[in-house]
Amino acid sequence: MPALAWGAGTLAAxxxxxxxxxxVTGLVPARVLPSPVAIVQRAVALVAAPFSGATLEGHxxxxxxxxxxxxxxxxxxxxxxxxxxxxxxxxxxxxxPVFELLRFIPPFAWVPIAVLWFGxxxxxxALVVFIAAxxxxxxxxxxxxxxxxxxxxRAAQVLGAGSLTTLRRVVVxxxxxxAFTGVRIAVSNGWMALVGAELIxxxxxxxxxxxxxxxxxxxxxxxxxxxxxxxxxAAIDVMxxxxxxxxxxxxxxxxxxR
Amino acid sequence: xxxxxxxVTTAGPTAPAAVNAPPKxxxxxxxxxxxxxxxxxxxxGRCDLAVRKxxxxxxxGPSGCGKSTLMTIAAxxxxxxxxxxxxxGAPAGRAGPRRSVVFQKFALFPSETVAQNIEFGxxxxxxxxxxxxxxxxxxxxxxxxxxxxxxxxxELSGGMxxxxxxxxxxxxxxxxxxxxxxxGALDAQTRSVLQEEVSRLRRVMDYTVLFITHSVExxxxxxxxxxxxxxxxxxxxxxIAVARDAAWRGGEIExxxxxxxxxxxxxxxxxxxxxxxxxQ
Numbered sequence: 001m002p003a004l005a006w007g008a009g010t011l012a013a014x015x016x017x018x019x020x021x022x023x024v025t026g027l028v029p030a031r032v033l034p035s036p037v038a039i040v041q042r043a044v045a046l047v048a049a050p051f052s053g054a055t056l057e058g059h060x061x062x063x064x065x066x067x068x069x070x071x072x073x074x075x076x077x078x079x080x081x082x083x084x085x086x087x088x089x090x091x092x093x094x095x096x097p098v099f100e101l102l103r104f105i106p107p108f109a110w111v112p113i114a115v116l117w118f119g120x121x122x123x124x125x126a127l128v129v130f131i132a133a134x135x136x137x138x139x140x141x142x143x144x145x146x147x148x149x150x151x152x153x154r155a156a157q158v159l160g161a162g163s164l165t166t167l168r169r170v171v172v173x174x175x176x177x178x179a180f181t182g183v184r185i186a187v188s189n190g191w192m193a194l195v196g197a198e199l200i201x202x203x204x205x206x207x208x209x210x211x212x213x214x215x216x217x218x219x220x221x222x223x224x225x226x227x228x229x230x231x232x233x234a235a236i237d238v239m240x241x242x243x244x245x246x247x248x249x250x251x252x253x254x255x256x257x258r
Numbered sequence: 259x260x261x262x263x264x265x266v267t268t269a270g271p272t273a274p275a276a277v278n279a280p281p282k283x284x285x286x287x288x289x290x291x292x293x294x295x296x297x298x299x300x301x302x303g304r305c306d307l308a309v310r311k312x313x314x315x316x317x318x319g320p321s322g323c324g325k326s327t328l329m330t331i332a333a334x335x336x337x338x339x340x341x342x343x344x345x346x347g348a349p350a351g352r353a354g355p356r357r358s359v360v361f362q363k364f365a366l367f368p369s370e371t372v373a374q375n376i377e378f379g380x381x382x383x384x385x386x387x388x389x390x391x392x393x394x395x396x397x398x399x400x401x402x403x404x405x406x407x408x409x410x411x412x413e414l415s416g417g418m419x420x421x422x423x424x425x426x427x428x429x430x431x432x433x434x435x436x437x438x439x440x441x442g443a444l445d446a447q448t449r450s451v452l453q454e455e456v457s458r459l460r461r462v463m464d465y466t467v468l469f470i471t472h473s474v475e476x477x478x479x480x481x482x483x484x485x486x487x488x489x490x491x492x493x494x495x496x497x498i499a500v501a502r503d504a505a506w507r508g509g510e511i512e513x514x515x516x517x518x519x520x521x522x523x524x525x526x527x528x529x530x531x532x533x534x535x536x537x538q
Contacts, residue, residue: 154335155365159379159430169378223287250369250410257450 034220039227051221052212054204062204063194063252066122070129071190078134078186079179082141086175087167099138107132107193111200120201125194132193133186140182144175177251180244185238191233206232224249280347281308282466283332283357283434289329289342289491301327303493306343307485309434311470313342314460316469316477318527319487319495320535326472328492329438332468333359345433355379358427362439364419366411372422373398373407379430397429400462401455417448425455430462435470441476453479453511461508478520479511486530489537496530498523 015036019030022035030038046056084091085099086208107128114124148171156166198207206225213221244251292300301324309315319325330336332343334353343350350357358379366375376397378389398404401421411419420440427435437456441449453476459465471477477484482502488495500523506514514520 108442149363149365151361151363152367154353155359155361155367156378157335158333158353158355158357159426160360161378161380165382169370170367173367176369248369250412 013112013191031219034223038220040221041226042218043224046209046221046224052209056209056224056228059204059206059209060232063198063206064232066125066205067129067194068192069122070126070194071133071187073126073135074130074133074186074190075183078137079141079182082138082143082173082182083145083167083172085138086128086142086145089172097133103135103138105131108200111197120203125197125202125205128197129171129190129194133190135184136182136189137179138182139257140185141175141179144178144182145171147178148174173248176248177244180240180248184240187236187240188233191229191236195229279310279312281344282311282313282346283309283350283468284344284347285328285332285341286344288328288331288338288343289340289426290324290331290336291339300491302331302338303488303491305487305492305494307494309466312464314467314469314480315483316471316481316483317485317486317487318471318474318477318531319492320489320531321472323487323489324488324492325472326438328487329359329436329468329470333357333436335359355383355430356433357436358430358432360420360423360427360435360437360440362442364411364416364423364443366419366422366426368411371408371410372403372414375411376403376426376429377424378426381428393429397425400428400459401425409477415448416444417452420444420452421455428459428465432465432466434466437467439470439472442472449476450511454509456480457508457511474524474531475511475515478524479506479514479525484523484527487529487534489534495534498527498530 018033018036022030022033023037034042043056049055050058085096086092110131111124111128114127118124118127152170152174153166156170161169194205195207195210198205199211202208206229210225211220213219213225285305285307288302288307289300292299292301305328307315307317307328317325317328320345327336331338334343334350334357340438345356367378370378373394376392377390377468380393385393398407401424403418403425404422406414406418406422413423414422420443424440444452467480469477469480478500481500484498484500486495486498487493501519504517504519506517506520515524
């Protein structure tokens, strides 16, 4: 609880400085940084009436949908793929180099070709999210499996477990915390790539909202978008951490944190 | 030197435990050579060792003598370069619950509770739930682990974790239990308690053990027969039988050193090990 109080204190102090610099003293012009009050007013207005095709929650929902599709695909494909890479040497030899090559292409480099394939659609945005999120899922799942102490596999073997049982009951659970860290990284990478992609192409979404703010010379709109992006991203991560504590109750680090 | 009472110093099949029983497990001419960056390293010379049913055999030797390699091969977790492992006179095949293992590093499955860890071998074998539960309850009682049934390994002390590992290896009713320096990672007090517990277990359950250790005292305290290994490449140097009905059996390990026969056996084994350590 004190940790939470400290965090809230820092946030409150920042807000106070911001308020003093803008509304109270007027040292920083609204053109550069609007006051918190102006931003809250703008947020309320954006919730009440559509701007550039949707309300604030409409833009947020559009972003969240694309993000969820892309991240879900990255997790569903990436984690089993990472486990296979570590567990089956032939897979590593055959597919590993291709993966290593592809993962160094930035997600945004795929935007033009994705637009040509799928147009300015949800599929395009979700594909960019997928490309941004996929490597973290693969790499951390692979790392988790390769770090499993071989003695655990031997222990399973002498108790009569075959390869698949060992994988399912010993290796995957032990690798799960590392894979979960991968998911958290993937989630934030995907979120950041999505907003970037929305700045480039799209007709809805928080990134699009920001670019429309720029086009309409509305600094407050830009800040509403930025803050919404930050708050949603942080909220998703907090939920993931809660989920981890529930799904992997035996992780020692988590047990200490509880 | 006069033979101390209760201690028979012969190599071979005149051990007091199960004199006429055929070997439960036999290592025949086991040798192991590892290839390393600096060329081949001979870890084990040709080792012959037989463990009879109901016998507790301890293997002691200087560090690096290949005793853990011997254990790994006996368990079927690694293949020997030469020789073969037999169980009941037939090739033992790959590792499995007929030869369960207790490792020095416990090797408990961290994502499973104490009960799930102990039941692991039983679920893998496809035992029906009621029988699994019955065996689990029995084993928890024998090892005094009832109250830790739902704990995760990381919530237990090292001694408790090793208790769970022993229970997990015994509950599958192995034909032979292999123990690879099982108390090497524990503090001295915990080690004494567990040594006494393993000694006590023999009166509760009938089991056959091959036990690797670097502690001479532990080897003599637990073993019906102490096998001394030479330095690398490890060979069987000598086997020393220890009376199974000695007065200090089942008592505290601290009290064993009050008995002359225990001290004589310990000294004899120690001299054999010492020769190997100081030998050029």
